[in-house]
Amino acid sequence: MPLFLSTYVNKVDKKGRVSVPATFRATLVDQSFQGVVLFKATNHPCIEGFDFGTMEELSSRLDQFDMFSDQQDDLATAIFAESIQCLFDSEGRINVPQYLLDFAGIHDGAAFVGLGRKFQIWDADAFEKRRVEARGNVIRDGLTLPKDGQKTGSKTGPKTGKGE
Numbered sequence: 001m002p003l004f005l006s007t008y009v010n011k012v013d014k015k016g017r018v019s020v021p022a023t024f025r026a027t028l029v030d031q032s033f034q035g036v037v038l039f040k041a042t043n044h045p046c047i048e049g050f051d052f053g054t055m056e057e058l059s060s061r062l063d064q065f066d067m068f069s070d071q072q073d074d075l076a077t078a079i080f081a082e083s084i085q086c087l088f089d090s091e092g093r094i095n096v097p098q099y100l101l102d103f104a105g106i107h108d109g110a111a112f113v114g115l116g117r118k119f120q121i122w123d124a125d126a127f128e129k130r131r132v133e134a135r136g137n138v139i140r141d142g143l144t145l146p147k148d149g150q151k152t153g154s155k156t157g158p159k160t161g162k163g164e
Contacts, residue, residue: 002027002051004114007131009124011109016101017093018110024119025092035087038100038121042078044130046104046113047096047121054117055083096121 008021020036028034033052041048050058058079065072086094101107109124122130137143 001053001117002031003116004049004119005116006114007127008112009109010112012096012101012106016096016098017089018096018121019091019093020088021112022092024112024114025088033085033087035085036094037083037085038094038096039079039083040100040103041120044120045123045126046130047100047106049112049119049121050117052085055080 004024004027006021006023008023010019010021012018024036028036028051031051031053035052036049037052037055038047038049062072062076065075084097084100086096088094096106096110104121105123105126106121107123111122111124111127113120113122113127120127
């Protein structure tokens with residue numbers, strides 16, 4: 001499973017090509033699809049990026065919904081209908097479609113933001129604001145990673161009544 005770490009800012013050329021950070025490409029080297037899958041984020045003005053294997057996992061997770069339910073249809077449309085597979089060229093670049101660049105407000109500098117199993121591509125200036133906001137949220141809310149079997153984490157964790 002790929003692990004995307006750190007933040008890199010790369011220039012987008014006039015043709016919409018941008019170099020994917022070498023560390024991101026290295027984590028994908030053993031994958032059968034030599035590229036990434038991109039689609040519009042649903043919660044921020046940025047582009048979501050995944051490896052193909054994780055996209056297959058997302059497809060499987062949609063099976064938790066009834067096949068013809070509105071929820072399943074809405075999620076499938078938002079994720080898969082708008083996804084595009086972007087192959088790496090010989091220089092490690094991908095061609096990001098203009099509609100995705102426009103959605104994220106990217107004109108010059110693209111910030112590749114590693115978020116573990118996925119990454120996002122932001123306008124570099126917009127991401128700096130998001131980074132400050134996210135860090136502030138973590139500190140303000142006392143967010144921590146959840147223990148195994150718990151859905152969310154906080155400074156105090158859930159009350160179990162077991163003296164933990």
